[in-house]
Amino acid sequence: MKKQLLTVFAALTVGAVMAQTPSPSWSISQNAAFTNTSVGARFLDALDANVVWVAGYDGFAPRRNYNWVSHTTNGGTTFTSGVVFASTVNPSIGDTNNYLLANLEGIDANTAWVSAYTRVGPNFSTAQPGGGVIYRTTNGGASWSNMTATGMFTSSTSFADFVTFLTPSVGVVVGDPVNGGFEIWRTNNGGLSWTSVPSANIPSPLSGSEYAIVDLYTKQGTSNIWFGTNQGRIFYSNNSGQTWSVSSVAASTSTILEIAFNSPLNGVAYAFGSAFEMYNTTNGGVTWNQIASPSASVGTNDIAGVPGTNYFVSVGAGTNNQIVSYSTDNGVTWTDYGSTGIQYLCVDFPDNTVGWAGSFSDNTNPSVGGIWKYSGSAITSTALPSSAFAIAPNLCLSGPNVTVAPTNSSTGSPAPTYSWSASPAGVAFSSNTASTPVLTFTAGNTYTITLTCTNSTGTNTSSQVITVQACSLPSVSFNTSTTTVCNNVAMTTSNSSTGGAPAPSYSWIATPSSGVTFSPSSIANNPSIKVSAPGTYTIQLIGTNSQGSVSSTQVVTVNNCAPAPNFSFPFTSISTTFDHCRPVDTLRTINNTAIVNGANSYTWTIQPTSGVQILGPTATNLTAKISNAVITVYTVTLKASNLSGTASAVQTVSVELKNCTGIAQNNLSELLSVYPNPAKDVINVTLPSGLDAYTIKLVNVLGSVAHEEKVTANNKDVVSINVANKPKGVYFLTVEANREKVTRKIIIE
Numbered sequence: 001m002k003k004q005l006l007t008v009f010a011a012l013t014v015g016a017v018m019a020q021t022p023s024p025s026w027s028i029s030q031n032a033a034f035t036n037t038s039v040g041a042r043f044l045d046a047l048d049a050n051v052v053w054v055a056g057y058d059g060f061a062p063r064r065n066y067n068w069v070s071h072t073t074n075g076g077t078t079f080t081s082g083v084v085f086a087s088t089v090n091p092s093i094g095d096t097n098n099y100l101l102a103n104l105e106g107i108d109a110n111t112a113w114v115s116a117y118t119r120v121g122p123n124f125s126t127a128q129p130g131g132g133v134i135y136r137t138t139n140g141g142a143s144w145s146n147m148t149a150t151g152m153f154t155s156s157t158s159f160a161d162f163v164t165f166l167t168p169s170v171g172v173v174v175g176d177p178v179n180g181g182f183e184i185w186r187t188n189n190g191g192l193s194w195t196s197v198p199s200a201n202i203p204s205p206l207s208g209s210e211y212a213i214v215d216l217y218t219k220q221g222t223s224n225i226w227f228g229t230n231q232g233r234i235f236y237s238n239n240s241g242q243t244w245s246v247s248s249v250a251a252s253t254s255t256i257l258e259i260a261f262n263s264p265l266n267g268v269a270y271a272f273g274s275a276f277e278m279y280n281t282t283n284g285g286v287t288w289n290q291i292a293s294p295s296a297s298v299g300t301n302d303i304a305g306v307p308g309t310n311y312f313v314s315v316g317a318g319t320n321n322q323i324v325s326y327s328t329d330n331g332v333t334w335t336d337y338g339s340t341g342i343q344y345l346c347v348d349f350p351d352n353t354v355g356w357a358g359s360f361s362d363n364t365n366p367s368v369g370g371i372w373k374y375s376g377s378a379i380t381s382t383a384l385p386s387s388a389f390a391i392a393p394n395l396c397l398s399g400p401n402v403t404v405a406p407t408n409s410s411t412g413s414p415a416p417t418y419s420w421s422a423s424p425a426g427v428a429f430s431s432n433t434a435s436t437p438v439l440t441f442t443a444g445n446t447y448t449i450t451l452t453c454t455n456s457t458g459t460n461t462s463s464q465v466i467t468v469q470a471c472s473l474p475s476v477s478f479n480t481s482t483t484t485v486c487n488n489v490a491m492t493t494s495n496s497s498t499g500g501a502p503a504p505s506y507s508w509i510a511t512p513s514s515g516v517t518f519s520p521s522s523i524a525n526n527p528s529i530k531v532s533a534p535g536t537y538t539i540q541l542i543g544t545n546s547q548g549s550v551s552s553t554q555v556v557t558v559n560n561c562a563p564a565p566n567f568s569f570p571f572t573s574i575s576t577t578f579d580h581c582r583p584v585d586t587l588r589t590i591n592n593t594a595i596v597n598g599a600n601s602y603t604w605t606i607q608p609t610s611g612v613q614i615l616g617p618t619a620t621n622l623t624a625k626i627s628n629a630v631i632t633v634y635t636v637t638l639k640a641s642n643l644s645g646t647a648s649a650v651q652t653v654s655v656e657l658k659n660c661t662g663i664a665q666n667n668l669s670e671l672l673s674v675y676p677n678p679a680k681d682v683i684n685v686t687l688p689s690g691l692d693a694y695t696i697k698l699v700n701v702l703g704s705v706a707h708e709e710k711v712t713a714n715n716k717d718v719v720s721i722n723v724a725n726k727p728k729g730v731y732f733l734t735v736e737a738n739r740e741k742v743t744r745k746i747i748i749e
Helices: 667-671
Strands: 028-030 039-046 052-058 068-072 080-083 099-106 112-118 130-137 160-165 171-178 181-187 212-220 224-229 233-237 245-248 255-261 267-272 276-281 302-305 312-316 323-327 346-348 356-361 369-373 383-386 394-396 402-404 411-413 417-423 427-429 439-441 445-455 458-469 478-480 484-486 493-495 505-511 516-519 528-531 535-545 548-559 573-577 585-588 601-607 612-615 623-626 633-642 645-658 673-675 682-686 694-700 705-711 718-722 729-737 740-748
Touching (some): 039 099, 039 346, 039 369, 052 099, 052 369, 068 112, 130 160, 160 224, 171 212, 212 255, 224 255, 267 302, 312 346, 383 445, 383 458, 411 445, 417 427, 439 445, 478 548, 493 535, 601 612, 682 729
Parallel strands (some): 099 160, 099 212, 160 212, 255 302, 302 346, 484 548, 573 645
Antiparallel strands (some): 039 052, 039 356, 052 068, 068 080, 099 112, 112 130, 160 171, 212 224, 224 233, 255 267, 302 312, 312 323, 346 356, 417 445, 445 458, 478 493, 516 528, 535 548, 585 623, 601 633, 612 623, 633 645, 682 718, 694 705, 694 729, 729 740
């Protein structure tokens, strides 16, 4: 779940310009190549003496959403910046409408990962975000790909907190609780596929409102990882995230803010309840001890352990905490490196010789400052060894045996000795005590390789799992739900591929690719596919493992299924009488539009609009009341829409204007006869024959109905109306049939 930007103690904005005096141990100023002024370093990950990745934010408006990322491959001499989520509208800023970065972690000079949670709402401060994605770059940040697994962060309570890799192959993604358990995923193949960690392997949340914090995690070696929560607890795993334990560090009303370890056993944590709190551990986080009265020299913004030493380095950015300092006694006491006026936001050390601290770039010149590099001498001390190694997670047994040599990145002072072991038996080591022995496997199995590192200060171990098997390419095949589909209508896929050792990963490609979307992604096992433009497309499924790639294709025809609207009138023109005799007529249509892709939606319009009342503009057919005595031609438009598109049809209709006292211009006017007039006892109405029905109505000058009846002309040609008992005066007799209406002025004496 989202926490405050940086920490509750961070200087979120640049503030007033102050005189800056760097520490002699932090005297190298570098610039991350962000194009805006006063960009602060939100996340910083130093991989080695050359490669550093950093994410930036706007120091003048820290709650704005940016996804700026930069990295260096030459120790910070030059940086290359870019954005994670591209935008054609604002390329330098990127897409800020959908995701907010939760963390950034580098793998090497070309590869890095980010997690991001979904932005909801117009303002960062009032948004209630959720869900999330993970993205990867393999070209130094020039472009980023969505690597989110099917099922990851799909629940309404999901929230992406961080992604991390313990080796280039083994990674872990942590999110907030879903259905009563933390959402945690693992990969063994560099993120090509992910597996959800069973909830039985993760302690339950302390309450329904406990959640993890974005970017609040740390790792040691290839096995150990920790993350904190908003209820004072720290979760930890010593087997690369396969199983988890939890420790109660602070009160449940406190939030863990920072965690750092300089060895698998020694760590320091920050928390905040009603005040700043510090804790340390000497047993890998199983138990924690509160540090009473934390030193005023500790930086409260971020903390990092220095690998292979007993040093921790802290940085601060608050008004009274602009400091970079170090501790050699597990966080109990701190020594100020001696700088003034510099706001330090984050810090990281890849080894004991080099480190970086993020700050703000200059507030007038974006190419000046923003990163401080450690310039002191190598940090040396007696320290517990860290046990860390990397080994291929899968090996192919294609002959009588197969060999592999692990990469040993363990540290310690003095340098540790090594002891290698394997379980079950059946693994031969060229030397069990070598730094990097050669391992020989003669039988297929799943093996646990363990490295024990020992020096005068103690011992640490780490383990990794390796699968040895007879390898083979997968058999790749699939079907789509249809081979003929409408544009913009999703079709499903069914991946029926089998075999393959090690287990393959899958990716989907469409040719041509423009306008084709795979949901949830092109690396999902069974994505749905939607194509925006008609045409013939080749869908390709590629299965890949260590033995190579195999593909299968299927051709799909995409038709244009947008509606072709068509309508008519039950007549070619309408007649309406405009004077004091209720000048209103009704216009109706007949919708002849064919249904080709599910239900169509319809919208009707009439121009001009004066004197027009549309009854149901989105109905299948149009009904409109027309009461304008001047306009003689109207344009009627039908717009039809479905999933495949929208189209319109236009027709004109003529209105014949008449007047109650004018010359008869139709059959009813010509043939209708009313007599006598004036009348005393009876009014006779002669009706034309051959019409279905008439409505006869007699009203006085006040509009009151004196007589009304309906008759059929075939049954009665002359209708007599008794007016002997009617008051003397002027009346109006109206006769209506179909779309004709005639009114006569009658005088009763």
